[in-house]
Amino acid sequence: MRFKHLHELNTICTAESKTIARLMIEEQVQETNTPEADVVRQMSEYYQVMKEAVRKGLTEDTTSRSGLTGGDGKKLAEYIRQGETCSGDASALAMAYALCVSEVNASMGRIVATPTAGSCGIIPGVFISSQERFGWSDEHLVNGLFCAGAIGYVIANNSFISGAEGGCQAEVGSAIGMAAGAMVELRGGTPEQVVHAVGLALKNTLGLICDPVAGLVEIPCIVRNGLGAVTALAAADMALAGVRSAIPSDEVIDVMLEVGSAMPSRHRETAQGGLAQTPTGRKMMEKLAKPKAKRAEPEAESEPQSTKDNSKEQA
Amino acid sequence: MRFKDVFSIIGPSMTGPSSSHTAGAARLGRIARQWLGCTPERARLTLYGSFADTYQGHGTDLALIGGLLDYVTDDPRIPDAEKYAEQAGMEVEFYTSGLPAPHPNTVKIELWHGERQCSLVGASIGGGSVSVHALNDFRVQISGEFPTLVLRHADKAGVLASVTSTISSSGVNIGYMQVDRKARDGEALTAMEMDGAPSAEMLERLRSLDHVLDIRVIDLKRGVDSDAV
Numbered sequence: 001m002r003f004k005h006l007h008e009l010n011t012i013c014t015a016e017s018k019t020i021a022r023l024m025i026e027e028q029v030q031e032t033n034t035p036e037a038d039v040v041r042q043m044s045e046y047y048q049v050m051k052e053a054v055r056k057g058l059t060e061d062t063t064s065r066s067g068l069t070g071g072d073g074k075k076l077a078e079y080i081r082q083g084e085t086c087s088g089d090a091s092a093l094a095m096a097y098a099l100c101v102s103e104v105n106a107s108m109g110r111i112v113a114t115p116t117a118g119s120c121g122i123i124p125g126v127f128i129s130s131q132e133r134f135g136w137s138d139e140h141l142v143n144g145l146f147c148a149g150a151i152g153y154v155i156a157n158n159s160f161i162s163g164a165e166g167g168c169q170a171e172v173g174s175a176i177g178m179a180a181g182a183m184v185e186l187r188g189g190t191p192e193q194v195v196h197a198v199g200l201a202l203k204n205t206l207g208l209i210c211d212p213v214a215g216l217v218e219i220p221c222i223v224r225n226g227l228g229a230v231t232a233l234a235a236a237d238m239a240l241a242g243v244r245s246a247i248p249s250d251e252v253i254d255v256m257l258e259v260g261s262a263m264p265s266r267h268r269e270t271a272q273g274g275l276a277q278t279p280t281g282r283k284m285m286e287k288l289a290k291p292k293a294k295r296a297e298p299e300a301e302s303e304p305q306s307t308k309d310n311s312k313e314q315a
Numbered sequence: 316m317r318f319k320d321v322f323s324i325i326g327p328s329m330t331g332p333s334s335s336h337t338a339g340a341a342r343l344g345r346i347a348r349q350w351l352g353c354t355p356e357r358a359r360l361t362l363y364g365s366f367a368d369t370y371q372g373h374g375t376d377l378a379l380i381g382g383l384l385d386y387v388t389d390d391p392r393i394p395d396a397e398k399y400a401e402q403a404g405m406e407v408e409f410y411t412s413g414l415p416a417p418h419p420n421t422v423k424i425e426l427w428h429g430e431r432q433c434s435l436v437g438a439s440i441g442g443g444s445v446s447v448h449a450l451n452d453f454r455v456q457i458s459g460e461f462p463t464l465v466l467r468h469a470d471k472a473g474v475l476a477s478v479t480s481t482i483s484s485s486g487v488n489i490g491y492m493q494v495d496r497k498a499r500d501g502e503a504l505t506a507m508e509m510d511g512a513p514s515a516e517m518l519e520r521l522r523s524l525d526h527v528l529d530i531r532v533i534d535l536k537r538g539v540d541s542d543a544v
Contacts, residue, residue: 039321045328108393117333162441164441304436
């Protein structure tokens with residue numbers, strides 16, 4: 001890839017008068033030696049999976065296997081139909097769709113990891129509600145996914161995108177930054193505005209811990225996806241209005257790495273802290289406790305190979 | 316760069332709820348099945364680290380079983396994989412272990428079918444990507460992202476030269492190669508990640524070489540219906 005940082009995305013796209021989506025497609029073709037048609041087809045298929053997840057969340061039972069979550073996306077969609085929302089219909093619909101996709105995820109339905117499964121509601125929530133609102137073609141939204149992918153590529157390679165590594169800021173936060181930036185480009189904003197949107201969005205999620213109740217991708221993950229979709233729209237609006245991230249967006253990404261690395265492990269997807277360890281969170285966990293598989297018998301057990309060689313691998 | 320391309324950020328299409336615990340687990344199961352070469356009759360899975368702690372809530376067990384049935388990451392049958400395993404006559408046992416492992420999300424998969432038996436140790440390293448660390452206790456480092464040839468062969472001088480010259484005469488480039496052996500003059504295993512899929516003819520020529528005991532192709536992009544090679 002010709003870029004590793006957001007400022008490079010901006011410089012290259014501005015100099016060559018192309019969108020971030022176009023650059024990402026070209027770089028993907030070059031990097032993987034795959035025809036452009038195949039690359040675009042793959043992304044189009046992913047977009048259809050996202051749409052299907054929204055539809056499923058709106059029309060089918062999304063009760064999770066734990067029974068803790070499900071049905072909130074539907075509830076919100078119904079509420080929007082009935083009257084005036086507090087956050088505005090556009091925000092509320094993005095939120096409803098994001099909840100739908102996250103609920104489908106929690107119920108072991110089909111979703112696309114964007115960038116992870118725990119954060120899979122935000123981009124579809126923002127994209128699909130905006131497509132309905134602005135009457136955009138699928139092709140336009142697929143381009144938006146390439147733009148989001150380019151932003152995620154930068155975040156993932158300079159900081160992190162998994163809750164186990166960097167807390168929920170890395171997971172939901174990255175998705176919000178990706179959705180915000182892509183939304184700016186979809187609305188015709190400049191690459192520079194895209195970059196500012198990412199910084200503005202990420203600043204608002206710094207320090208967000210990953211504290212899943214009972215270790216499940218449900219509470220608070222689903223609700224954070226819904227609220228994240230609204231944050232993404234708001235950050236896109238700021239950037240389109242000309243608001244700049246006073247701290248350059250690449251520096252914000254570096255700060256996310258610093259903050260996430262400093263987080264104690266109990267706040268990084270271990271369910272040992274945060275909401276997971278509230279009295280109610282503990283009760284839920286106890287209620288769900290199932291008999292575990294047998295421990296491997298010591299005589300049959302041997303240490304899996306190459307422990308030392310791979311100890312540095314990412315979590 | 317840890318993340319190589321746009322689809323390591325957007326994607327995979329998968330059954331929820333966790334890219335590490337579900338999508339990665341399905342891929343590891345599928346690689347193990349390809350290593351065995353057919354649907355196992357019996358499977359013993361030992362989970363380590365976070366896999367051991369949270370596999371039930373994440374459906375990691377169902378995804379692993381789905382993979383053993385050759386299901387891709389977004390196969391709708393994954394949530395009911397236990398039922399389909401029973402229908403396929405596959406007996407599955409899960410164990411957890413507190414021993415140190417190569418990665419927090421590690422599984423050891425042991426499979427049996429008739430006389431065939433194999434084992435794999437692999438880890439789910441994030442975003443649905445996986446890394447296989449051992450095949451039949453031989454050390455490897457493969458991702459399943461590329462068509463991967465795995466050869467069991469005798470540890471004899473000249474075997475690798477004849478293998479690589481056979482491959483090069485087929486016009487396929489080897490991107491990565493690793494050799495490990497149990498003991499001098501004993502059994503050895505060579506894993507090769509290739510830029511292109513091996514042809515049936517190439518596999519046939521490799522199989523006929525002296526001292527080559529067995530060949531398998533591991534490739535997550537391969538069609539799900541292909542079985543033993």
